[in-house]
Amino acid sequence: MNALFFARSAAIIALALAVGSFATAQAQPVQQRNRVVIQVSDGDAAKWNLALNNARNLQTDLGPSNVQIEIVAYGPGIGMLKLDSPVADRIATAKDAGVAILACENTMKGQKLAREDMLGGIGYAAAGVVEIMQKQQEGWTYLRP
Amino acid sequence: MNALFFARSAAIIALALAVGSFATAQAQPVQQRNRVVIQVSDGDAAKWNLALNNARNLQTDLGPSNVQIEIVAYGPGIGMLKLDSPVADRIATAKDAGVAILACENTMKGQKLAREDMLGGIGYAAAGVVEIMQKQQEGWTYLRP
Amino acid sequence: MNALFFARSAAIIALALAVGSFATAQAQPVQQRNRVVIQVSDGDAAKWNLALNNARNLQTDLGPSNVQIEIVAYGPGIGMLKLDSPVADRIATAKDAGVAILACENTMKGQKLAREDMLGGIGYAAAGVVEIMQKQQEGWTYLRP
Numbered sequence: 001m002n003a004l005f006f007a008r009s010a011a012i013i014a015l016a017l018a019v020g021s022f023a024t025a026q027a028q029p030v031q032q033r034n035r036v037v038i039q040v041s042d043g044d045a046a047k048w049n050l051a052l053n054n055a056r057n058l059q060t061d062l063g064p065s066n067v068q069i070e071i072v073a074y075g076p077g078i079g080m081l082k083l084d085s086p087v088a089d090r091i092a093t094a095k096d097a098g099v100a101i102l103a104c105e106n107t108m109k110g111q112k113l114a115r116e117d118m119l120g121g122i123g124y125a126a127a128g129v130v131e132i133m134q135k136q137q138e139g140w141t142y143l144r145p
Numbered sequence: 146m147n148a149l150f151f152a153r154s155a156a157i158i159a160l161a162l163a164v165g166s167f168a169t170a171q172a173q174p175v176q177q178r179n180r181v182v183i184q185v186s187d188g189d190a191a192k193w194n195l196a197l198n199n200a201r202n203l204q205t206d207l208g209p210s211n212v213q214i215e216i217v218a219y220g221p222g223i224g225m226l227k228l229d230s231p232v233a234d235r236i237a238t239a240k241d242a243g244v245a246i247l248a249c250e251n252t253m254k255g256q257k258l259a260r261e262d263m264l265g266g267i268g269y270a271a272a273g274v275v276e277i278m279q280k281q282q283e284g285w286t287y288l289r290p
Numbered sequence: 291m292n293a294l295f296f297a298r299s300a301a302i303i304a305l306a307l308a309v310g311s312f313a314t315a316q317a318q319p320v321q322q323r324n325r326v327v328i329q330v331s332d333g334d335a336a337k338w339n340l341a342l343n344n345a346r347n348l349q350t351d352l353g354p355s356n357v358q359i360e361i362v363a364y365g366p367g368i369g370m371l372k373l374d375s376p377v378a379d380r381i382a383t384a385k386d387a388g389v390a391i392l393a394c395e396n397t398m399k400g401q402k403l404a405r406e407d408m409l410g411g412i413g414y415a416a417a418g419v420v421e422i423m424q425k426q427q428e429g430w431t432y433l434r435p
Contacts, residue, residue: 034278034282036274036278039434041340041435046221050186050220050221053220054220054274057251057272057274057275058272058274058275058278060272061251061271061272061275062275075340075343075344075435076336076340106347106351126351127347127348127350127351129326129344129347129348129433130347130348130351130352132431132433133324133326133348133431133433136431136432137324137431141277141278141281141282142281142287142432143274143277143278144184144289144434145186145220179423179427181419181423191366195331195365195366198365199365199419202396202417202419202420203417203419203420203423205417206396206416206417206420207420286422286423286426286427287426287432288419288422288423289329289434290331290365
């Protein structure tokens with residue numbers, strides 16, 4: 001009776017573990033929502049427009065609710081997010097469409113830029129490159145126009 | 146006898162699940178074939194040559210049968226695949242060597258380019274950025290020369 | 291008695307497999323050390339400085355011991371590592387700070403450069419693009435300034 005009790009207990013524990021483990025293993029290939037981090041590090045308005053085109057095309061082709069997009073501007077790319085940015089209107093449109101827009105505070109410090117010098121409503125990352133690295137580590141796709 | 150029957154059934158089910166789950170978990174680290182998606186988004190013939198050098202070097206160093214390469218041209222990079230492309234000969238050579246070459250149809254629409262305006266034998270992606278995103282999601286390496 | 295023996299044996303095997311499989315599945319989400327491969331493929335000293343800024347900012351923000359960085363220069367980017375490089379001093383500083391710096395030997399062959407033409411103490415990769423591909427395959431983050 002003791003042996004039978006052991007067999008039953010072991011079987012129940014094994015069953016629980018196997019089911020849990022099976023569920024974990026099966027969960028991994030599940031397709032996650034599309035997530036794309038777009039880097040802007042060139043001091044070139046044509047590149048800023050290209051990055052914004054890329055974001056718009058991702059939303060148009062996949063459907064805005066099927067893709068999460070974050071644009072990170074750093075280095076010479078920071079000009080894209082300054083008050084006098086030639087693409088200020090498009091930044092506002094992208095924000096309204098749900099695109100996250102982040103400025104690198106390391107770059108801002110280096111260029112003596114304060115938040116008052118930047119477009120309203122954008123977000124900030126302490127270090128743009130760390131933000132881009134972490135997004136990739138979390139499984140986001142990297143796009144460098 | 147009923148308890149024994151339960152123990153035996155549970156143990157068999159647990160065994161089946163555990164084996165299945167174990168096999169799934171073990172299968173994941175298996176090394177896949179090398180696959181590289183190369184982005185061309187600059188309107189710069191030097192970059193087009195560099196991208197083609199990259200493809201050729203990957204094939205030379207790894208062996209052509211050990212690496213799958215896809216070049217995706219979009220935005221200002223679309224000129225690489227137009228009929229008057231300065232690298233038309235090299236595109237033909239790359240295609241013959243098994244490199245897939247795709248033009249972005251979103252970009253073509255924007256620049257009013259038809260397939261007759263493009264080099265023969267290339268492929269097309271509805272949206273270059275979506276193609277690049279999906280290739281990365283499938284585990285391809287991203288290269289942006 | 292035979293049935294009981296079977297139930298007990300099956301349960302023990304299932305338990306062992308389930309525990310092993312469970313441990314494997316649990317081990318996968320473990321956060322690896324931050325590792326970043328930085329590509330330099332532009333013949334532009336401003337880009338070389340930006341790449342070096344990126345490496346420094348990664349170390350400053352994460353702590354030097356928490357991030358492993360490798361810079362790979364190829365194509366027109368090879369000038370960053372030549373004896374007459376305008377950023378020679380910064381390369382030395384980066385090396386001292388633990389950043390690995392690799393020159394592409396394919397590019398060197400193409401430009402008839404020998405190791406005597408390059409900065410001291412750097413490393414070499416037979417093919418820069420293969421190195422960058424393999425680092426990504428091993429889970430390194432790709433950064434293309």
